[in-house]
Amino acid sequence: MSIQETAAQASVPGYHDAALSRNKLLREQQGEGVYKLIGTYKVKGFSYLFAPKLNADIFSVKESASNIRITYDTYNQEIEFYSSANPTTPLVKNPGEIDSFILKQNSEAGIMKNILFIYGPLIGATEKAYFQVIAAGSRFSVYKRYKAELGYVSDNYVQSELRQFDMISDYFYYDTVTQKMKKLKLNLNNVIKEFKSIKDISSVATNDDFSADPEASIQKIIAVLNEVSAK
DSSP: OOHHHHHHHHTSSSOOOHHHHHHHHHHHHSOTTOOEEETTEEEESOOBSSSSSEEEEEEOSSOEEEEEEEEEETTTTEEEEEETTEEEEEEEEOBTTBOEEEEOOBTTTTBOSOEEEEEGGGGTOOSSSEEEEEEOOSSEEEEEEEEEEEEEOTTOSSOTTEEEEEEEEEEEEEETTTTEEEEOOOSHHHHHHHTTTTOOOTTTOOHHHHHHOHHHHHHHHHHHHHHHHHO
């Protein structure tokens, strides 16, 4: 499947996660016999988000850098970055060594706007992973976490050691009142149930809205919930 075909698929009604679609495309384009060794497994596919060497800004207490090239590995949550001093050999940052980073807009890779990621423990999560900011507010904020897992290769019946990277995404919300991060399924019925003690949000978005763009829908709802909570 070409990039053009992927773009055409994205225009079909219904929501497509750009990062997951990109990851699947790259895996399908990968040549036979190409894999990465992880322990005793030979792993096909890719665990990095969108593509390697993306333009980004990184931030931490000790250092920050703008307009550098990074690779975000969602399997081990490491960030590799390149600079003029190390254009070919990346410097590797373990989870937490970078507080946050911004992936810059890159339509070719499927990044249609700048994306901010924050290290989980800094925003109330216990998981040592990076979380994309979907919606932020005075009380409620919503985040998205990408993670690559080792899955079985469906058409492999011979090599027991063969695996593939399966990338998944999950949504979470943080409540400053309870000071807890909680997983959130982005469908209308679940969101209504989750926040019914704050406000009935059934009129804010519809099932069709969630089917077309769940992230835009939850952004609208979170804005309403934060407005109500501020009164």
